[in-house]
Amino acid sequence: MKxxxxxxxxxxxxxDDWPRLEESIQTDVCIIGGGFTGLSSALFxxxxxxxxxxxxxxxxxxxxSGRNGGQVVNSYSRDIDVIEQRYGAESARMLGSMMFEGAAIIRDRIDRYAIACDYRPGGIFAALNNRQLNHLRAQKARWEHYGNHQLELLDETGIRREVASERYVGGLLDLQxxxxxxxxxxxxEAEAIRxxxxxIYEFSAATAIDYGNPNRVKTASGEVTAKFVIFAGNAYISPQVEPRxxxxxxxxxxxxxxTEPLSRDQALSLLPNNYCVEDCNYLLDYFRLTADNRLLYGGGVIYGAREPQDIDNLILPKLLRTFPQLQGVKISHRWSGNFLLTLSRMPHFGRLEHNTYFMQGDSGHGVTFTHLAGKLIAETLRGDAERFDAFANIPHLPFPGGRRFKVPLTAMGAVWYALRDRLGV
Structure with missing residues (x-):
């Protein structure tokens, strides 16, 4: 499976590829999942x-981790005002103090290990109506309260300067x-771990776990005996391995x-300062330029992670609605991938056994939050669980409808929010 x-x-x-596990080995920590959560945890x-x-x-x-939009977006899928309303002032204080740490960790990793990954600073939240712009104005004040002073509120003239589209009435530029x-x-990051x-063992899925002291994690052709186990597979963890x-x-x-590569002038005419962009809709669109001047554009959600039959038909109309000047552009690549959503849109942390942990459910903010998660689990195993527990103490409810009906019920809810987006209310 490539x-x-x-x-x-x-x-x-x-x-270099990594080997398949074909023996019985021992370790301090066994991490299940070789995406950002697992890699960040392993590196720390x-x-x-x-x-x-x-x-x-x-x-x-x-x-x-290898399929997302590549956007380094700060905070969480629920902003700090919602966190305070739902979970109280102390939770807001703790989580607010970590809002910008994930992005800082990424920049440090890139610099420390000389990782060539085309990093470019600057991201824009784009407002499609005045209600969203007012929200961004309030968000700017909240983020500044928690220490991010590299923010600029963009009016209609400002957003047109940064994004060559008539869809937006303003935005918020975050240089962090x-x-x-x-x-x-x-x-x-995998090479840094090496x-x-x-x-790291590839093609080595965990097939069963015998919990104990130590734990035993079995694969098809090997076994790992470990003091600690960390589940870090998010949407790609098999329920058969750990149904909880x-x-x-x-x-x-x-x-x-x-798209196919654009000319440099054409690319920069779309996004002159090469910032990435996501809009403020509930079912949001996001886009950016690649290092070779393609426009990368994503959007929408398919609940239950079904593979769509025609990705171009889903996404190309969105791209052309934003940039009609690209009519006739050819598409070079199209793909899909799964992320893990929680009902609260907040990350889901916890302990399954006294020496087994899980971190999942980043709900669309995985690039940055996974890097923070790795730092928090490392702190926890070293004896300081305060920041890990700030997330582990957030209550999580199951999706309504159970296993059979949670997908259609969630999709129905999304239709309601999409209607609100279109009406601007």
């Missing part, structure tokens, strides 16, 4: 001197955000296309 056909796979840096832990094994069912970065080639970031003595992880989350699909 990486899916995507722009990212086609432009991945040269890298190996830097701290732990012996770490990562089990990946396919290839490093095979899932959402940015965009990058996510698969190359994952591959670079440098610190960590072991699936009840309060739902895999969802997102689709992306890239």
């Amino acid at each position: 990486h899916i056909e995507s722009f990212y796979a086609a432009t991945a840096n040269d890298h 832990l190996t830097e701290a001197g732990y012996d770490v094994v990562v089990l990946e069912a396919a290839r490093v970065g095979y899932g959402a 955000g940015g965009h990058l080639h996510p698969l190359n970031l994952a591959l670079g 440098r610190h003595g960590g072991r 992880l699936s009840g309060k989350s739902m895999p969802c699909g997102s689709q992306i296309i890239t």
Whole structure:
């Protein structure tokens, strides 16, 4: 099982493959999942001197970590005002103090390990109506309260200066955000783990776990004995391996296309300062330029992670609605991938046993939050669980309708929010 056909796979840096686990080994920490959550956890832990094994069912970065829009977006899928309303002032204080840490970790990793992943600073939240612009104005004040002073509110003239589209009435520019080639970031982090003595095994899916002290994680052709186990597979964890992880989350699909390379002048006429953009709709669109001047455009959600039959038909009309000047442009790559959604849209952390942890459900903010998650689990294993528990203490409810009906019921709810988006209310 190689990486899916995507722009990212086609432009991945040269890298050595990792072996398949075909023996019984011992380690301090066994991490299940070789995406950003697992890689970030492994890198923080190996830097701290732990012996770490990562089990990946396919290839490093095979899932959402190597397929996403490549946007480095701060905060969470619910902003800090909603967090305070739902969970109280102390939760807001704790989570607010970490809102911008994930992006800082990514920049540090890129610099420290010289990871070539086309990082560019700057991201824009684009408002399609005045209600959304007012929300961004309030968001700017909240983010500044928690220490982000690299923000600029854009009026209609300002957004037209940054995005050559007539769809938007304003926006918020965050210079602490940015965009990058996510698969190359994952591959670079895996090499950093190798440098610190960590072991990664590809094509080595966990098939069963015997919990105990120590734990035993079995694969098709090997076994890992570990003091600690960390579930880090998000939407790609098999419910058969650990059914307790699936009840309060739902895999969802997102689709992306890239154009053929544009001329440099044409590319920069669309996004003159090469910022990435996401709009403020409930079912949002997102786009950016790649290093070779393609427009990468994604949007929409398919609940239950079904594979769409025609990605171009889903996404190209969105692209042309935003940039009608690209009428007739050819599409070079199209692909889909799954992320894990929670009902609250907040990350889901916890302990399954006294020495087994899970981190999942980033709900669309996975690029940045997974990097913070890795730092928090490393702190926890070293004896300081305060920040991990700030997330673990957030209550999570199952999706209504149970296993059979949660997908159609959630889709019906999304139709309501999409209608609100179109009406601007």
